[in-house]
Amino acid sequence: MSHFGKSGPPDIRDTYSLLVLNITFRTTADDLFPLFDKYGKVVDVFIPRNRRTGESRGFAFVRYKYADEAQKAVDKLDGRVVDGREIMVQFAKYGPNAERIHKGKTSETSSKMRGRSRSHSPRPRDRDYRKRSRSRSRDRHDREKYRGRERDHRPRSMSHSASPDRHKYRGRERYDEEPCSWSRSYGSASPARHSPSSKRSPSPHRTPNRSESPGGRNCNESSPALKSVSPRGQPALSPSPSPHRSRVDD
DNA sequence: GTTGAGCGTT
Numbered sequence: 001m002s003h004f005g006k007s008g009p010p011d012i013r014d015t016y017s018l019l020v021l022n023i024t025f026r027t028t029a030d031d032l033f034p035l036f037d038k039y040g041k042v043v044d045v046f047i048p049r050n051r052r053t054g055e056s057r058g059f060a061f062v063r064y065k066y067a068d069e070a071q072k073a074v075d076k077l078d079g080r081v082v083d084g085r086e087i088m089v090q091f092a093k094y095g096p097n098a099e100r101i102h103k104g105k106t107s108e109t110s111s112k113m114r115g116r117s118r119s120h121s122p123r124p125r126d127r128d129y130r131k132r133s134r135s136r137s138r139d140r141h142d143r144e145k146y147r148g149r150e151r152d153h154r155p156r157s158m159s160h161s162a163s164p165d166r167h168k169y170r171g172r173e174r175y176d177e178e179p180c181s182w183s184r185s186y187g188s189a190s191p192a193r194h195s196p197s198s199k200r201s202p203s204p205h206r207t208p209n210r211s212e213s214p215g216g217r218n219c220n221e222s223s224p225a226l227k228s229v230s231p232r233g234q235p236a237l238s239p240s241p242s243p244h245r246s247r248v249d250d
Numbered sequence: 251g252t253t254g255a256g257c258g259t260t
Contacts, residue, residue, distance in 0.1 A: 002259075019257055048258050061258050085254090094257040 002029075002044045015043045016070040017092035020060040024083040029060060031083065036062045039076050040069020061092055 020032060029045040036042045047060040064070035070091065078089040 017258080021256065022254075025253075044259095046258060057256080057258095058254060059256060059258090090257095092257060 002046055015063045015065055016067045018062040018064060018070050018074060019090050019092040020062055020077075021058070021088040021090070022085060023056070023058060023060055023087045024085045025056050025058055027056065027060070027083045027085075027087075032060050032062060035077060035080070035082065036064070036073050039073040041065040062089075 018036070020036075023032070027047075029047050032047075033042060033045045036045065041064065042062055043065050044063040045060060046063070047056050049056045062070075062073070064073065074089045074091065077087065080087055080089075
């Protein structure tokens with residue numbers, strides 16, 4: 001998705017990607033292109049955006065053709081106020097083509113440039129101040145939005161005790177576009193259907209959720225709370241009528 | 251209509 005109209009990265013053979021952070025959520029690649037193009041030949045400008053909302057994630061990747069121009073852009077545009085926000089320009093490292101950065105002179109030059117030109121940036125000491133939390137704003141909105149949509153059929157009486165401390169942290173997913181497909185369970189596919197021999201558990205009514213996990217679905221943050229809830233407001237703690245008979249196949 | 255640590259697409 002380059003604003004060049006080409007599909008995917010144009011040519012990443014000898015390009016140097018710069019990571020532009022702290023840009024506004026309104027800033028688009030078209031806004032950054034003329035900015036970075038003035039300091040060098042910009043091959044491509046790409047802004048990772050949310051695949052659902054389509055909003056910018058607050059950072060962009062500017063791909064330069066030459067490293068020296070990229071460095072110049074880093075030195076010039078790093079700390080530049082764009083759209084009312086001070087952007088941070090630095091060399092991308094975790095990109096798909098981070099190898100050339102590691103083997104090339106880009107790494108040492110970048111650190112050298114940053115060491116002498118960071119005095120003009122009134123930004124906070126270091127990036128440690130932001131380490132405390134990584135994501136909450138847009139992810140939180142999207143998460144609640146999706147959660148409220150899918151669980152709309154669920155009564156709101158679940159606020160009594162549902163282990164709120166575990167669903168609060170869902171690990172780190174940049175894109176919670178669709179981590180788990182619940183539709184597959186609701187469709188014609190059966191969890192025990194992956195085995196040709198149905199010697200697993202012939203009980204079609206209530207199978208222990210222990211063996212029910214095919215191993216591929218780690219997204220069970222809502223499972224504990226998604227269990228059957230009594231109309232009175234008390235969750236059915238025992239999914240199976242006999243707790244000691246957890247293993248039906250045994 | 252918001253938000254603000256970070257690392258990317260066909």
